[in-house]
Amino acid sequence: MNKGLNRTKAASLNATTMFVTQIVGLVLKFLVQTAFIHELSQNYLGLNGLFANVISFLSFADLGIGTAITVALYQPIAENNMPKLRVLVDFYRKTYLVIIGVTTVVGVLMSPWIYTFIKNPVFSQTQLAMWFLLYLASTIMTYFSAHKRSFLISTQEEYLNSLNDFSFKAIQQISQVVVIMVWQSFAGFLVIQLVATLMANWQLSRMVQKRYPAIFRREAQKEKYVMDRQAIRQIKKNVVGAISSKIGTIVVFGTDNLILSMFIGLTAVAKYSNYMLVIQSMNSLFSQVIGSFVSSIGNLHATATPERQEKVLYRLMYINAIVNLFVSTGLAFAFSGFINVWAGKNYLLPEVVMIVIVLNYSINQARYVVQNFIAGMGLYWSLRWKSLIEAGINLGLSLLFVSVGQMGVLGVVIGTLGSNILINVFWEPYIVFHDGLKLPLKRYFCKYFMYEAFTLIVIVIVGKLGLAAVSAGLPMLILDTMALELTVLLLFGICTSKSDEFKYVKILIQKLLVKVKNTII
Numbered sequence: 001m002n003k004g005l006n007r008t009k010a011a012s013l014n015a016t017t018m019f020v021t022q023i024v025g026l027v028l029k030f031l032v033q034t035a036f037i038h039e040l041s042q043n044y045l046g047l048n049g050l051f052a053n054v055i056s057f058l059s060f061a062d063l064g065i066g067t068a069i070t071v072a073l074y075q076p077i078a079e080n081n082m083p084k085l086r087v088l089v090d091f092y093r094k095t096y097l098v099i100i101g102v103t104t105v106v107g108v109l110m111s112p113w114i115y116t117f118i119k120n121p122v123f124s125q126t127q128l129a130m131w132f133l134l135y136l137a138s139t140i141m142t143y144f145s146a147h148k149r150s151f152l153i154s155t156q157e158e159y160l161n162s163l164n165d166f167s168f169k170a171i172q173q174i175s176q177v178v179v180i181m182v183w184q185s186f187a188g189f190l191v192i193q194l195v196a197t198l199m200a201n202w203q204l205s206r207m208v209q210k211r212y213p214a215i216f217r218r219e220a221q222k223e224k225y226v227m228d229r230q231a232i233r234q235i236k237k238n239v240v241g242a243i244s245s246k247i248g249t250i251v252v253f254g255t256d257n258l259i260l261s262m263f264i265g266l267t268a269v270a271k272y273s274n275y276m277l278v279i280q281s282m283n284s285l286f287s288q289v290i291g292s293f294v295s296s297i298g299n300l301h302a303t304a305t306p307e308r309q310e311k312v313l314y315r316l317m318y319i320n321a322i323v324n325l326f327v328s329t330g331l332a333f334a335f336s337g338f339i340n341v342w343a344g345k346n347y348l349l350p351e352v353v354m355i356v357i358v359l360n361y362s363i364n365q366a367r368y369v370v371q372n373f374i375a376g377m378g379l380y381w382s383l384r385w386k387s388l389i390e391a392g393i394n395l396g397l398s399l400l401f402v403s404v405g406q407m408g409v410l411g412v413v414i415g416t417l418g419s420n421i422l423i424n425v426f427w428e429p430y431i432v433f434h435d436g437l438k439l440p441l442k443r444y445f446c447k448y449f450m451y452e453a454f455t456l457i458v459i460v461i462v463g464k465l466g467l468a469a470v471s472a473g474l475p476m477l478i479l480d481t482m483a484l485e486l487t488v489l490l491l492f493g494i495c496t497s498k499s500d501e502f503k504y505v506k507i508l509i510q511k512l513l514v515k516v517k518n519t520i521i
Helices: 007-039 042-058 065-079 082-117 125-141 146-154 158-183 186-211 218-222 229-254 256-263 266-291 294-303 306-342 351-366 368-377 380-404 409-437 442-469 474-495 500-520
Strands: none
Touching: 007 042, 007 158, 007 266, 007 306, 042 082, 042 125, 042 186, 042 229, 042 256, 042 266, 065 082, 065 146, 065 294, 082 125, 082 146, 082 256, 125 186, 146 158, 146 186, 158 186, 229 256, 229 380, 229 409, 256 266, 256 380, 256 409, 266 306, 266 351, 266 409, 294 306, 294 368, 306 351, 306 368, 306 409, 306 442, 306 474, 306 500, 351 368, 351 409, 351 442, 368 380, 368 409, 380 409, 409 442, 442 474
């Protein structure tokens, strides 16, 4: 089982691989979106965003079951308990077969009624149903190798999955750009997505099978191993907690386009989708990098004292705060200017909407470290009510502001901001410190509110300054943004220079500079 990577090296390799593949992947994703904007109408772009939201509701595999069972793999992997690993992996495989069946049946039954989610649809009912089924099929393909993907994550080899996904995704997106630019075919776009997803998952399955034949051989499915009741009970608790957690996430982030499509139309979805593509790109980039430490956090939780874990948490929290501040500053200043240069004035949203979108990004970014500790510690059971309450508040506020308040896109983003502030800011750290570390929370909140208050003040001030940059050219926009980001980071460093976390990051930077210098020399 041991492939020779210690916890630190594994986390670093995973983080580096994810960062590089995400950067290139984001460039390709923007090329596809650009082709959509300039070659197809806003209705097609809005429809693609709507399908993504509807599919998120049908993605039972993404309800957190995989993550919960992945946590159950950490201990037997550390102990090299092969019989238990085989049983867990096979259980995971069978679980996904059930999920595939349920998702397929529900999706097929829903397809004729997709048009009801669109205000004043311009496409026929048949077109919408066929396109939706193609989108659904590509999602279902990812479930066939899900148990093998999660096994790689548990063994701290997620970089292998990242490289595999990136390779096929790059081919997919380049092909999609060609199809849109040459034939303006939305159906062709979806067919390419389906074929590429199928090939990527086939290759991943083949790779893992060869790498771990003792775990995935056919004979292992017949092997008799009885897990103790305590382990079964813990898995069930984590699955239930993860399901409720993911349901909350889906409602919070998966209903925006649906609400906009039903109450306003696909044009509003198209405009909002461009802003959210930028936000989601930032989220996926940095959450993947920080998320690559989850398996290491799981290992740390199993081997280190609570005090040591708390120290690591604060260090990661400080690094995350720097990233959050850097990105939020850039978004607040350059968001509208970038959309104007990239998509055109027809895709711009009002300034207040943009600022609230960036505020939402900042608060979500600040949650990453705590969320990853919850994942690494396997504390999903403690999340079960939090996520459902958050989802209820978010959905209620969004519907109230959009349907009754007639606030449009602003109503949707305020609904998300409200549920974030009322629930997530307090509940998630409470779970980590009360149920995981069993340490007092006061120090955490002091650091959190100091970091976030600094960031929120910067967002509002810089957002106002960004109004003058809307009509600026791209080179000037980039230079001004970088100057602002570096200035803000310098101020933040001065304000936190006496903290232990600042000293830790300073040492890391010094070591990195020495390595770079030695490499050059």
